[in-house]
Amino acid sequence: MAEQNVYFKGLKCRECAKSFPADVLYVCDECFGPLEVDYDYDAIGKVLSRNTIESRQPNMWRYRELLPIAGSVTVGEHVGYTPLVKADRLAEALGVREVWVKNDTVNYPTLSFKDRVVSVALSRAREFGFTTVGCASTGNLANSVAANAASAGLKAYVLIPSDLEIGKVLGSFVFGATVVGINGTYDNVNRLVSEVAGQHGWAMVNVNMRPYYAEGSKTMGFEIAEQLGWQLPDAVVSPMAGGSLICKIDKAFKELVKLGLVEEKTSAIYGAQAKGCNPIIDMVKSESDWIKPVRTPDTIVKSLAIGDPADGIYAAATMRNTGGWGEDPTDEETVAGIRLLAETTGIFAETAGGVTVAATKRLVNSGKLDADSSVVLCITGNGLKTKEAIAGEFREISHIEPTLDEFNAYLDELKNQEEVALHVSHSTNSHATA
Ligand SMILES: *Cc1c(COP(=O)(O)O)cnc(C)c1O
Ligand SMILES: [Zn+2]
Helix, strand or coil: CCCCCCCEEEEEECCCCCEECCCCCCECCCCCCEEEEEECHHHHHHHCCHHHHHCCCCCHHHHHHHCCCCCCCCCCCCCCCCCEEECHHHHHHHCCCEEEEEEHHHCCCCCECHHHHHHHHHHHHHHCCCCEEEEECCCHHHHHHHHHHHHHCCEEEEEEECCCCHHHHHHHHCCCCEEEEECCCHHHHHHHHHHHHHHHCCEECCCCCHHHHHHCCHHHHHHHHHHCCCCCCCEEEEECCCCHHHHHHHHHHHHHHHCCCCCCCCCEEEEECECCECHHHHHHHCCCCCCCCCCCCCCCCHHHCCCCCCCHHHHHHHHHHCCCCEECCCHHHHHHHHHHHHHHHCCCECHHHHHHHHHHHHHHHCCCCCCCCEEEEEECEEHHHCCHHHHCCCCCCCCCCCCHHHHHHHHHHHHHHHHHHHHHHHHHHHHHHC
């Protein structure tokens, strides 16, 4: 893939539309609005067809004209094109006509959707000549920066709140990154990382590389549409941390419509956050015009615990403008959501996946999400990284001797327990109806 990308023009302010060159810039010098990548869609429309895309390798770079790097992909060339799984048993449990799971629990190489944004950010950082990279992270971004930097021979500094799950900490450390735990919230970490980027001149993927980084999330939307046979779904439910992914799924759908790759349609976009850190959901539900930051997040859903989300107002606008809505389930509902997804699809998601399933359940029950629709759930991270969240749910497993007699005796014991449980539930039911 040696050709130059001539389709990406530069950066543009999201608020005042002022144009900037495609440099290491992320805020508008006129109005302090965030900068976004600007493309030449007429030129892209002339070269990009469904056939062209389908003829390419099954990874996120099959949409490379719509991604902001100038030359070849140098970091993360195998990322993306994760399975879109039709989940009939989950659909039945949720009471929805059709459910699909976009399964980024198996994204390459670090089992979360963050590999998409990091592939773009680090490929672009190398084009600028950076040799040291880093991030502020709630865990998954740190894992992905650490792994992708290792494969590219870049030095990495990842800063995280000090109370993250052990799986997320080890999953950065093992790649040789410098992992720094900060006593504070994600917002404290993020502020520090902005200062570090300025003083040390490093590429911090979600700070000074943010316009490039954020575009990587669009590939989740492109893949959903392609995997549905070049159609947009009726609805999508996405987890939200900083609020970037949900905006970029919507942007991806709009780009496909603009390029004539899918028929025009507005997919209703729904967002999910945990009750214990819900600034974007709170903005939507209270019909407010601004984000009220959550100062001290309190939830097991650490990957989404951003109290002052950078793209919060844009995420809220995405939900409003597409006819979507949002929900903020409790930690108990999140754990139930993880188990429901696992038991009906065989997919073990992290807490963000539990929130997404639990939010969908609430949205269907309240009628905000039409039960007669085809819904895609974005399942963005792997459950093996957040085992703590469900450890308390299970009893110790039984240990028996390696004989058939012992095994059969154990089966009888289980059967008795089930009968007792059944009997208890029958008698409670008859109480309840009496
Ligand atoms: C980072 C993350 C998200 C969403 O991130 P945004 O900041 O809203 O783009 C969703 N799920 C998981 C598991 C994440 O790590
Ligand atoms: Zn501006």
